[in-house]
Amino acid sequence: MTITSFKLGLVAAFAAVLGASSALAGGFSRGDANTDILFQPGTANINAGFIFVSPQVSYDTIKGANSSDQRFTGDYWIPNLAVGARFADPLGCALTYTQPFGGSTNYGAAAKAAQGINNTTSKEFVSNEYGLTCDVRLDAGKGRFHLLGGVFLQDFTYTAATSFGTLKLNDSGAFGYRIGAAYEIPEYALRASVLYRSEVKQTTGGTFTPTPLGVGALGALGVTGVTAATGSGTLPQSVKVSLQSGVAPGWLVYGSVTWTNWSVLQTLNYGFGAVKQTDKYYFKDGWTIQGGVGHQFTDDIAGTVSLTWDKGVGSTAFISTDTWTIGTGAEVKLGPGKLQVGAGATYITGGSQTAAGGASFDATTKGSWAYSLGAGYKVSF
Numbered sequence: 001m002t003i004t005s006f007k008l009g010l011v012a013a014f015a016a017v018l019g020a021s022s023a024l025a026g027g028f029s030r031g032d033a034n035t036d037i038l039f040q041p042g043t044a045n046i047n048a049g050f051i052f053v054s055p056q057v058s059y060d061t062i063k064g065a066n067s068s069d070q071r072f073t074g075d076y077w078i079p080n081l082a083v084g085a086r087f088a089d090p091l092g093c094a095l096t097y098t099q100p101f102g103g104s105t106n107y108g109a110a111a112k113a114a115q116g117i118n119n120t121t122s123k124e125f126v127s128n129e130y131g132l133t134c135d136v137r138l139d140a141g142k143g144r145f146h147l148l149g150g151v152f153l154q155d156f157t158y159t160a161a162t163s164f165g166t167l168k169l170n171d172s173g174a175f176g177y178r179i180g181a182a183y184e185i186p187e188y189a190l191r192a193s194v195l196y197r198s199e200v201k202q203t204t205g206g207t208f209t210p211t212p213l214g215v216g217a218l219g220a221l222g223v224t225g226v227t228a229a230t231g232s233g234t235l236p237q238s239v240k241v242s243l244q245s246g247v248a249p250g251w252l253v254y255g256s257v258t259w260t261n262w263s264v265l266q267t268l269n270y271g272f273g274a275v276k277q278t279d280k281y282y283f284k285d286g287w288t289i290q291g292g293v294g295h296q297f298t299d300d301i302a303g304t305v306s307l308t309w310d311k312g313v314g315s316t317a318f319i320s321t322d323t324w325t326i327g328t329g330a331e332v333k334l335g336p337g338k339l340q341v342g343a344g345a346t347y348i349t350g351g352s353q354t355a356a357g358g359a360s361f362d363a364t365t366k367g368s369w370a371y372s373l374g375a376g377y378k379v380s381f
Contacts (some may be wrong), residue, residue, distance in 0.1 A: 025314040026286035026313040026320055027236070027262040028125070031098035034082035035148065035195065037257040038092050039184065042380035044085045049340065049376020051078040056066055057319075057348060060366045062110045067363075069108025073370075074124070076102060080376070092136040093150075100154070102126040114361035118164045118217070122278075125158040127202075127235065133178060143185035148195065151177050156202040158231065158268075164214030169204035169270060170229045176200040187351075189246035199237040199264055205230055208272035222273035231270030236261040250296040254306075258288040280358035282315035292327070300333035312349070316357020319365055321349040329374075337379035346370040 022157050055073040060066070084094035104124040133150030156171040184194035206229045215224055238261065244254035249315040262283040269278050292306030306327045314320030329342030350366045355360035 008097065008223075026260065026288070026310050026323075027265065027283055028101045028103040029260065029286075030102050031078040031080055031100055032074070033096040033098050033100070033129060033131050033152070033178075034080055035094060035096065035131075035133045035134070035150075035178070035180075037082040037084040037094050037096075038146075038148065039182070039191065040132065040378075040380060042086075044381040045083070045378065047080075047082045047084075047376060047378040049080050049374060051080075051372055051374040052076075053370060053372045055346075055348065055370035056366075057368045058366055059108075059111060059363045060350070061362075061364045062114050062309065063362050065110075067108075067110045068108045071112065071368075072105050074104035074106055076104060090138060091134065091135050092137070093132065096129070096131040096133065096139070096152075098129055099126055100129045111361065111363070112163075115364075117213075118162055120360070121161040121163070123158075123160045125156065127154050127156045129154045131178070136370045140183065142187065143183055143190070146182040146193075148180040148182065149178070151175055154200045154202075154235070155234075156204060158204065158206075162214075163211065165208055165210035166215055166227060167206070167208045167270065167272070170207040171202045171204040174200050174202055187250055189244065191242070191244050193242045194238050197238045197241075198238075199234055199261065201232070201234045203230075203232050204270070208275075218273070218275060221275050223275060227272045229270060229272035231268065233268040236264050252294040252304075253292070254294070255291040256289070256361055260286040260288070260313075262286045280317040282317045282358055283313045283320070284315065286313040287311040302331045304329045312351065314351055314353075316352070316354045317359050319351040319353050319363070321351040321365075323370075325347050327372075334377075337377055340374075340376040340378065342374045344372040344374075346372070370373060 034047055037047055047165055054075045056071050057073040058071040059069055078099055081097040082094055088094035106122045107120055129152050131150060131152035133148060135146050135148045137144045139147045153173045153175055155173045158169040160167045176198040178197045180193060180195035184191040208229045210223050238258060240256055240258040242256040244252060263285045265281050265283050267278045267280050271314045288310045290306055290308040292304055294304035296302045308325040310323045312321035323346050325344050325346040327344040331338050331340050348368045348370060352364040354362050
């Protein structure tokens with residue numbers, strides 16, 4: 001079947017970004033670098049967008065008692081920027097920016113009381129990724145074979161506020177790499193690809209600023225004022241296998257499977273003065289499976305809908321459960337480029353954590369929801 005009228009192009013990648021199916025994946029996963037820009041037609045392409053995510057997760061019980069605390073999960077934004085150029089027929093490169101990992105928690109009164117005198121008020125971390133990925137494509141049969149490779153710089157910032165003081169850690173940058181391969185037949189909107197992203201070990205420096213309560217409790221350990229702090233942890237490697245194909249004029253089906261090595265993050269270790277502490281996660285490896293369909297309604301309007309399942313990676317030390325996401329998106333020709341908008345609704349299954357298993361306190365959560373909105377714009381030259 002020849003699908004010569006097929007014009008959806010990158011609806012599969014567009015759905016993953018704007019449907020926010022990858023914005024609430026297991027562990028602390030957030031955005032993916034837009035390396036799919038290397039498959040777009042044209043000499044040069046610019047894609048820019050964002051996703052806003054609002055998870056509504058709260059504790060159902062704390063230490064066996066019903067909890068009245070509000071949600072402990074914070075809203076966040078995921079930026080995404082990609083600039084791609086094809087310098088000659090076989091060679092193209094792309095500069096990308098996103099925030100691949102992040103997390104934030106704000107504890108209510110019941111959760112703080114359950115932790116004892118040195119209770120945590122909030123924790124937040126985020127990483128930024130600045131990448132360069134290149135693609136060499138070669139004619140092969142009816143289609144083209146692609147070899148992809150590149151490097152990225154990933155930074156890391158972490159802040160934790162407790163009754164004893166505030167810890168701030170920062171790693172200005174550690175390098176990683178990605179490699180992959182793909183085969184496509186543009187005539188059928190067919191593409192199969194595999195992409196590997198390496199793990200990154202973050203080694204941080206920073207400060208701990210004690211409160212008066214913290215000076216009283218930690219002064220004998222050398223913490224009497226602002227004290228130098230250090231930390232270390234590893235963020236995971238991943239492998240993503242993707243497939244898309246036109247099935248009729250104006251129709252596309254797509255899917256992907258991603259494995260993420262979250263079991264590499266067992267703890268985040270840090271210290272200041274003579275104090276040594278550990279945030280415990282004990283994560284398991286994660287799997288994300290997505291499938292969807294796209295349709296070109298007119299020359300100027302396309303739409304997509306997708307369903308994504310993400311396997312929870314949590315343990316008794318940290319609640320991170322299975323999620324199911326329905327994502328929708330539309331692409332409309334507007335001005336010199338195309339406007340992309342999307343939305344997603346995610347059901348988050350309930351879970352539990354225990355002090356005996358490494359958590360700060362016993363707690364459970366019920367099933368809850370997260371909502372996401374996205375927008376972007378792309379221009380081709």
